[in-house]
Amino acid sequence: MISIKQLSKSFGNLTVLRDVDLDVERGETAVVIGRSGSGKSVLLKHILGLIHPDSGHVYIDGQSIEQMTRRELDQVRIRSGVLFQGGALFDSMTLLENVGLGLAENTRKSRQEIDDIATERLQWVGLKDAIDKFPSEVSGGMRKRAALARAIAMDPDIVLYDEPTTGLDPVTAEGINDLIVHLRERLEVTAIAVTHDMNSAFKIGDRIAMLYEGRIVFNGTADDARSSDDPVLQQFIKGDTEGPLEII
Amino acid sequence: MGFVQTIGRWVLNLVLDIGRLGIMCGRLLSAVLRIPRSLKLIINQMLTMGVQSLPLVLLTSAFTGAVSAWQGAYQFQNYVPMRYLGTAVGKAVVIELAPVLTALVVAGRVGASIAAELGTMRVTEQIDALEVMGIDPVRYLVMPRVVSGLIMMPMLVMFANVIAILGALVIAVTLVNLSSETFLNGVRMFFSFSDLYTGLTKATVFGLIISLIGSFQGFNASGGAEGVGRATTRAVVTSSVLILISNFLLATIQFRL
Ligand SMILES: Nc1ncnc2c1ncn2[C@@H]1O[C@H](COP(=O)(O)OP(=O)(O)OP(=O)(O)O)[C@@H](O)[C@H]1O
Numbered sequence: 001m002i003s004i005k006q007l008s009k010s011f012g013n014l015t016v017l018r019d020v021d022l023d024v025e026r027g028e029t030a031v032v033i034g035r036s037g038s039g040k041s042v043l044l045k046h047i048l049g050l051i052h053p054d055s056g057h058v059y060i061d062g063q064s065i066e067q068m069t070r071r072e073l074d075q076v077r078i079r080s081g082v083l084f085q086g087g088a089l090f091d092s093m094t095l096l097e098n099v100g101l102g103l104a105e106n107t108r109k110s111r112q113e114i115d116d117i118a119t120e121r122l123q124w125v126g127l128k129d130a131i132d133k134f135p136s137e138v139s140g141g142m143r144k145r146a147a148l149a150r151a152i153a154m155d156p157d158i159v160l161y162d163e164p165t166t167g168l169d170p171v172t173a174e175g176i177n178d179l180i181v182h183l184r185e186r187l188e189v190t191a192i193a194v195t196h197d198m199n200s201a202f203k204i205g206d207r208i209a210m211l212y213e214g215r216i217v218f219n220g221t222a223d224d225a226r227s228s229d230d231p232v233l234q235q236f237i238k239g240d241t242e243g244p245l246e247i248i
Numbered sequence: 249m250g251f252v253q254t255i256g257r258w259v260l261n262l263v264l265d266i267g268r269l270g271i272m273c274g275r276l277l278s279a280v281l282r283i284p285r286s287l288k289l290i291i292n293q294m295l296t297m298g299v300q301s302l303p304l305v306l307l308t309s310a311f312t313g314a315v316s317a318w319q320g321a322y323q324f325q326n327y328v329p330m331r332y333l334g335t336a337v338g339k340a341v342v343i344e345l346a347p348v349l350t351a352l353v354v355a356g357r358v359g360a361s362i363a364a365e366l367g368t369m370r371v372t373e374q375i376d377a378l379e380v381m382g383i384d385p386v387r388y389l390v391m392p393r394v395v396s397g398l399i400m401m402p403m404l405v406m407f408a409n410v411i412a413i414l415g416a417l418v419i420a421v422t423l424v425n426l427s428s429e430t431f432l433n434g435v436r437m438f439f440s441f442s443d444l445y446t447g448l449t450k451a452t453v454f455g456l457i458i459s460l461i462g463s464f465q466g467f468n469a470s471g472g473a474e475g476v477g478r479a480t481t482r483a484v485v486t487s488s489v490l491i492l493i494s495n496f497l498l499a500t501i502q503f504r505l
Pocket residue numbers: 011014016034035036037038039040041042043085
């Protein structure tokens with residue numbers, strides 16, 4: 001479904017991704033872990049063409065997004081949802097309007113139907129009481145959840161989550177993990193999630209890939225990850241101070 | 249070597265910017281078909297622009313009219329009959345002063361706010377969010393601002409014309425000792441619609457410059473709050489310079505001696 005081949009990207013002298021390969025099957029959720037600054041967000045932004053690679057390709061359903069026409073790319077984007085790391089909520093709109101915008105612009109649904117769907121999605125993330133608030137009036141964690149509600153508003157086939165549980169308390173985070181699992185199991189969403197929250201990674205991921213120094217150094221199931229003897233991966237999972245990863 | 253490199257980089261950036269602006273204009277043209285569906289966005293922008301600039305335009309044009317009456321009277325004394333004061337002031341206001349000064353004030357107010365708003369949306373990934381929702385940000389954000397700039401600038405300049413001439417009238421009556429009839433007759437005597445048309449054409453071009461450059465700089469902002477600040481400054485400086493240059497070019501096209 002999503003296939004990343006030999007993707008490389010540099011910003012000036014800084015090489016962020018080197019020949020990254022990653023395949024995600026239909027209905028599967030892949031989790032990309034890695035340290036802060038390792039290029040996880042950059043990798044995610046390549047998938048729907050927000051950043052153009054220096055070399056390599058991203059294929060969606062076998063078609064390279066670099067070769068799509070604008071219209072084809074828009075079609076792929078409309079059936080995808082993205083949760084940005086910073087939320088990226090429109091600050092001139094209420095949470096309800098934020099969640100409903102994609103439906104208002106891309107479908108012929110009535111205002112009432114759109115508001116109903118948007119309210120339901122906000123309810124899924126526990127924000128039913130804040131639908132008429134502006135992003136600046138709610139907490140960071142609430143913004144994150146509203147952004148998640150927006151990402152799944154159009155019943156996407158593909159969802160990209162950039163740190164879905166960062167900044168949430170453990171109980172709310174668990175609720176979001178359940179929601180992501182639910183989306184995968186019931187709605188057969190194909191997803192890539194970026195996180196450093198190992199608890200969340202094991203919970204939501206069918207597969208875990210680790211990005212280190214611009215490369216995918218591990219790619220396997222959650223069980224493989226736990227039993228792997230790769231020292232980088234083990235140190236990361238356990239959060240040890242001893243090991244190949246430098247502490248700051 | 250350093251100097252040559254600096255010049256080289258400057259030229260390269262200029263060429264890149266012109267290319268990017270061209271691409272944006274292309275996307276803008278393809279968004280024109282969607283104007284009917286975006287009426288609400290356009291009207292919102294028109295209201296915002298009007299509210300933001302009316303007080304400033306009022307203040308600027310009243311004082312500009314007043315000072316041009318005073319200047320005119322000073323230059324006319326002993327050479328030109330004062331009944332022509334209204335003529336001189338009227339022409340200067342309608343052709344030059346109202347369009348150019350209004351445009352410069354609006355560039356500082358509206359152009360800056362467009363750049364700051366879109367720049368913030370860029371650095372907080374709101375524009376990326378639009379893209380991945382399948383919404384063309386040029387159609388959704390830039391087109392309404394440009395259309396609104398094209399419509400609102402002539403309206404603001406019309407308003408500035410009236411206020412400036414009223415400002416001049418006040419000075420003519422109170423300080424130059426002309427009767428209001430003499431002054432207004434002077435305005436009317438050589439008034440021509442082609443002058444008004446010239447001024448409003450300029451206003452439309454300036455409206456395009458302000459909204460397009462503001463949007464362009466905002467769209468290309470990068471580097472957090474500081475980057476937004478840079479984009480805002482650049483929007484005001486670039487559009488002010490372009491207003492003055494295009495004013496000259498339009499004058500050479502429109503007036504044949
Ligand atoms: N637009 C850009 N221009 C220049 N450098 C960039 C840009 N975007 C990202 N980078 C650089 O790429 C590297 C990877 O950034 P990225 O945001 O992907 O990290 P990350 O793995 O998501 O980290 P975190 O977990 O902290 O979010 C960083 O060093 C960053 O400075």
